[in-house]
Amino acid sequence: MNIDAEIFPVSQYDAAALVLARELPDTWLTRAEQERAASLGASGARFVAGRLLARQLASTMLQLPAEELTIQTSCATCSSTLHGTPELVLTRSDAPGFVKYQAPRWAMSVSRSETHVLVGLVTTPRQQLDGRVSIGVDLTSTDTKGESTLRALDVSFFEEEGLWSVPTRAQWWAMKEALGKARGTGIVPTVPNIFDPGGFTPADINRAHVSPAMPSVPGHVSCGVVLYEKSGELELERRQLFLK
Numbered sequence: 001m002n003i004d005a006e007i008f009p010v011s012q013y014d015a016a017a018l019v020l021a022r023e024l025p026d027t028w029l030t031r032a033e034q035e036r037a038a039s040l041g042a043s044g045a046r047f048v049a050g051r052l053l054a055r056q057l058a059s060t061m062l063q064l065p066a067e068e069l070t071i072q073t074s075c076a077t078c079s080s081t082l083h084g085t086p087e088l089v090l091t092r093s094d095a096p097g098f099v100k101y102q103a104p105r106w107a108m109s110v111s112r113s114e115t116h117v118l119v120g121l122v123t124t125p126r127q128q129l130d131g132r133v134s135i136g137v138d139l140t141s142t143d144t145k146g147e148s149t150l151r152a153l154d155v156s157f158f159e160e161e162g163l164w165s166v167p168t169r170a171q172w173w174a175m176k177e178a179l180g181k182a183r184g185t186g187i188v189p190t191v192p193n194i195f196d197p198g199g200f201t202p203a204d205i206n207r208a209h210v211s212p213a214m215p216s217v218p219g220h221v222s223c224g225v226v227l228y229e230k231s232g233e234l235e236l237e238r239r240q241l242f243l244k
């Protein structure tokens, strides 16, 4: 069910080309990010570009200095801080408008392709929300390489949800990824079913199809999913889906 924006935490989305990260200082990186980049070898540069741009985009959305925003990850399974669900954290403890010594934290999600990065951010800090929120975004390429990868998947993968006639395979994949990220499960090894009780109905997906909330990224489809569980309510989870 897509919920009225008035009673749902506001999320924002933006994307940028990875090459733009050349303008940004890598002194912004945290120690964990430096370690992760080093462990990634050849793809480390793309990881670094994605992180720098994600911070720049978040900075614009929140009107806060990028050098004071960090992306911190934590893994619910093994407690590692080197991977897992990302969160945006303001490192300054005395920022105006925030409770002193309680570093504001925002739910965020980042997706990188070969050429672009997409960021989704719940712009209300977790501390100011009455309940739990999570967000997942995905950027899926529609180029021939991406198409052939999706085409190579077992056809039952698609038939299972009867989605052939609704979105394209790239859109379908982006929805799966975004939902998996929002749930914190990821898409592998358990591929989330978009239509299960915690998922979406075909009507939600149709309504979300041309959401202006998502940026247009040349050669890609993008999807954002927000899950919100309000404190003390019987309804377990509210869900939003944006797709472009």
Ligand SMILES: [Zn+2]
Residues within 6 Å of the ligand: 075, 076, 077, 078, 079, 080, 083, 084
């Ligand atoms: Zn882990």
